Amino acid sequence: MAGRGRGRGGGLSFTQEQLQALGIARGENTATTLAPPPLFPKLEAKPLPLSCDAATDYMLIVKDQFIEYLHETPAYVKPNMRTDGIERYSDKYKQLALDAKQGKVLDCVWVNMPAELRPQASKLRMTSRKRKLDDATVINKKLQTLENKETLDENAEVEAESKDEDTVKKENDDDEEIEDEEEQEYEIDEGTDYANNYFDNGEDYDEEDDNLDDGPVY
Amino acid sequence: MSHQLGRVVSEILHRYFGELVQQVGNDLFIYGSKPISMIVKTTGLPRKQVIESLRTLLKFDLASFEPSVHEVVADYKLLPDNVLLLIRYPRYLLQIKSKYGTEAELLVEELLQQATSTATGLLVTVATKNKDDKEKNITILKLRDTFVSLATAGYIQQAPVADTKEGSSDVPSLVPVATIVPDLDTRQLLHAMTTGSLADIKDNIYWKVNYDRFHQDFRDDIMVKAMTRRIDDNAGELMRLLLQQMYLSSAAWAAESNPTPALDIREAVRRAADKSLLSQHVDHYLKVLEENGAGFVRRVGDAGGGQLVVCGRRAAGRLLEAVLDHVVTERLGSNAARIFRLIRAKKYIEEDDIQKHAMLPNKECKELTYKLLEEHFISVQPMRKAASAGGMAKAIYLYHIKTHDVAHTAQELCYRALHNCLRRAAHERNKHARLRDKQRRVRTIVHGMRMRGEPQQNIDDVEETLTPPELALLKDVEKRLKQLSAAELELDRNLFILNWYFMYSK
Numbered sequence: 101m102a103g104r105g106r107g108r109g110g111g112l113s114f115t116q117e118q119l120q121a122l123g124i125a126r127g128e129n130t131a132t133t134l135a136p137p138p139l140f141p142k143l144e145a146k147p148l149p150l151s152c153d154a155a156t157d158y159m160l161i162v163k164d165q166f167i168e169y170l171h172e173t174p175a176y177v178k179p180n181m182r183t184d185g186i187e188r189y190s191d192k193y194k195q196l197a198l199d200a201k202q203g204k205v206l207d208c209v210w211v212n213m214p215a216e217l218r219p220q221a222s223k224l225r226m227t228s229r230k231r232k233l234d235d236a237t238v239i240n241k242k243l244q245t246l247e248n249k250e251t252l253d254e255n256a257e258v259e260a261e262s263k264d265e266d267t268v269k270k271e272n273d274d275d276e277e278i279e280d281e282e283e284q285e286y287e288i289d290e291g292t293d294y295a296n297n298y299f300d301n302g303e304d305y306d307e308e309d310d311n312l313d314d315g316p317v318y
Numbered sequence: 319m320s321h322q323l324g325r326v327v328s329e330i331l332h333r334y335f336g337e338l339v340q341q342v343g344n345d346l347f348i349y350g351s352k353p354i355s356m357i358v359k360t361t362g363l364p365r366k367q368v369i370e371s372l373r374t375l376l377k378f379d380l381a382s383f384e385p386s387v388h389e390v391v392a393d394y395k396l397l398p399d400n401v402l403l404l405i406r407y408p409r410y411l412l413q414i415k416s417k418y419g420t421e422a423e424l425l426v427e428e429l430l431q432q433a434t435s436t437a438t439g440l441l442v443t444v445a446t447k448n449k450d451d452k453e454k455n456i457t458i459l460k461l462r463d464t465f466v467s468l469a470t471a472g473y474i475q476q477a478p479v480a481d482t483k484e485g486s487s488d489v490p491s492l493v494p495v496a497t498i499v500p501d502l503d504t505r506q507l508l509h510a511m512t513t514g515s516l517a518d519i520k521d522n523i524y525w526k527v528n529y530d531r532f533h534q535d536f537r538d539d540i541m542v543k544a545m546t547r548r549i550d551d552n553a554g555e556l557m558r559l560l561l562q563q564m565y566l567s568s569a570a571w572a573a574e575s576n577p578t579p580a581l582d583i584r585e586a587v588r589r590a591a592d593k594s595l596l597s598q599h600v601d602h603y604l605k606v607l608e609e610n611g612a613g614f615v616r617r618v619g620d621a622g623g624g625q626l627v628v629c630g631r632r633a634a635g636r637l638l639e640a641v642l643d644h645v646v647t648e649r650l651g652s653n654a655a656r657i658f659r660l661i662r663a664k665k666y667i668e669e670d671d672i673q674k675h676a677m678l679p680n681k682e683c684k685e686l687t688y689k690l691l692e693e694h695f696i697s698v699q700p701m702r703k704a705a706s707a708g709g710m711a712k713a714i715y716l717y718h719i720k721t722h723d724v725a726h727t728a729q730e731l732c733y734r735a736l737h738n739c740l741r742r743a744a745h746e747r748n749k750h751a752r753l754r755d756k757q758r759r760v761r762t763i764v765h766g767m768r769m770r771g772e773p774q775q776n777i778d779d780v781e782e783t784l785t786p787p788e789l790a791l792l793k794d795v796e797k798r799l800k801q802l803s804a805a806e807l808e809l810d811r812n813l814f815i816l817n818w819y820f821m822y823s824k
Contacts, residue, residue, distance in 0.1 A: 145651065150808060162427070170431075206370070208373055209477070209524055212490060216392065217372055
């Protein structure tokens with residue numbers, strides 16, 4: 101910050117004599133340019149022409165072929181189609197072309213890949229879970245629990261206003277038991293809400309009021 | 319791992335694999351190594367597409383992975399050097415075509431496209447693809463022989479396999495394996511050809527292209543060519559024989575090969591035989607190579623008629639100097655190059671002496687020196703005299719060249735130019751995408767019509783949908799793209815020499 105004395109140049113700036121020794125006369129270095137250098141400076145010399153022989157031509161063709169090949173394979177990852185909401189006649193054909201490519205998975209040596217990249221990873225889990233259902237006893241058990249649940253539901257509906265704590269707890273237990281089953285149902289048809297249990301025992305009814313005390317929610 | 323390298327790598331990924339792979343690659347380049355969830359977070363892409371991009375990167379060996387702290391997930395890391403090799407693929411193909419012929423070219427091309435493949439799979443695909451091509455006359459037996467000779471010569475090698483010891487872990491660790499030249503059953507191959515399915519053959523040995531072997535070839539070619547240009551064809555031939563001898567006794571990229579007795583060389587020349595002039599004057603040529611061969615060859619002893627070594631390091635250094643000279647000449651002119659060479663010859667030189675020796679006008683000489691300094695081609699070392707008072711003549715400024723730093727500067731320049739080429743080409747392609755698309759469609763239609771044998775008039779009608787101005791524009795664009803593409807290949811040649819130099823200075 102503080103200006104240094106004459107004796108301690110420190111290599112940061114030159115004295116007048118040194119500048120003169122470097123060939124810069126007084127007043128010659130006044131023109132400091134504040135504008136940034138041009139983005140595309142003019143070439144001082146024209147670049148040499150590139151060699152253009154048969155070998156180069158061959159390499160160019162091979163290169164284009166290689167890139168074209170890559171663009172056709174699943175290695176070329178395409179973003180999901182973004183539509184602007186306007187239906188076009190060509191959409192159908194584009195979609196067809198896209199679908200043809202979408203199904204393909206890159207052909208890799210999966211053993212050499214981390215498990216999270218392998219395509220089978222998610223499928224395997226699904227099938228192993230499904231296998232549980234094949235067992236007849238398990239199915240029977242499931243049916244039984246469902247039956248129990250049905251009766252409980254009826255009970256609960258009747259006693260909803262009286263808020264029977266025990267029933268609710270019991271129901272929760274049952275819920276856990278059939279959780280597996282339900283999870284799977286979610287996975288299969290996420291489209292409709294019919295499978296969801298919308299039973300409300302009314303416990304949460306008061307909670308809304310508490311929130312209001314804190315101020316309105318925007 | 320410079321900024322410029324990152325830009326080039328990102329641009330290359332965009333050209334070859336599209337926008338998403340570019341984003342993932344760029345993210346990995348910036349942050350080093352990270353797991354999938356982090357990539358998803360920073361790029362904002364859907365997880366599925368990130369996974370697809372990573373598959374692409376891993377398949378082509380452009381990224382590596384290792385188990386992270388959690389063990390079940392992997393950390394991914396980009397390999398920028400391998401990404402740069404994508405540009406060199408055509409050169410590999412040219413090399414193999416000129417050395418081993420069409421069959422080898424087809425095999426290597428297919429292998430480069432597949433990244434890794436089993437031997438049988440590769441042979442059957444190539445054979446099926448070229449089944450109808452009568453001109454080339456490709457048979458699976460010929461292909462098999464070529465494959466075996468390629469494997470023997472080391473142009474293709476076995477891909478690393480997952481370590482089997484850990485069982486089925488979530489993140490396999492890849493171990494390189496020694497290449498064993500395969501013994502392929504002809505009958506099985508023929509059977510697979512006729513049935514068209516590979517299901518019967520149990521083949522789980524995967525192969526990939528060995529880039530390093532190709533690089534050795536490039537290196538040899540450069541050295542032989544240098545000697546041919548500097549002395550004559552016979553000297554080039556002698557250099558080739560010397561390199562062959564070198565491979566017998568020492569590592570391929572050794573800085574200095576193990577000494578080879580001159581007797582062996584003489585023997586080899588006699589066996590090559592067709593160069594009568596060379597075999598008559600082997601000793602003279604050896605002498606010339608030693609004394610005037612830019613230090614590629616050095617005599618280390620006199621035992622056994624003379625011991626010779628090939629100095630890879632010296633050769634790389636000399637070629638680097640030539641590259642730098644050219645760079646300086648083309649950028650700053652021949653006078654600057656003269657100063658540059660002068661400084662290199664004198665090692666350390668004062669400014670006054672530069673003026674004296676370069677024989678240039680005072681002002682111009684200074685200007686050029688400072689320009690060289692500004693562009694980082696030369697460095698300056700101030701030497702201060704301790705015990706002198708007063709402003710004048712206290713310090714001496716010694717100009718010199720730090721070869722390693724200048725090589726880095728040149729590398730940066732190459733990266734920047736490469737990036738510009740790719741960027742410009744992408745821009746041209748985008749700008750004229752519609753027109754190029756139209757041209758392509760017209761071509762396919764015309765081709766289809768020709769195949770169906772429709773009258774010439776109809777074909778002409780279709781062809782005329784491209785108007786003359788459009789055709790002129792297309793021709794122009796094609797020419798520019800070709801030029802840019804050729805420039806990429808040339809830049810890659812320069813980068814090869816620079817990398818060769820850096821190999822020894824590590």
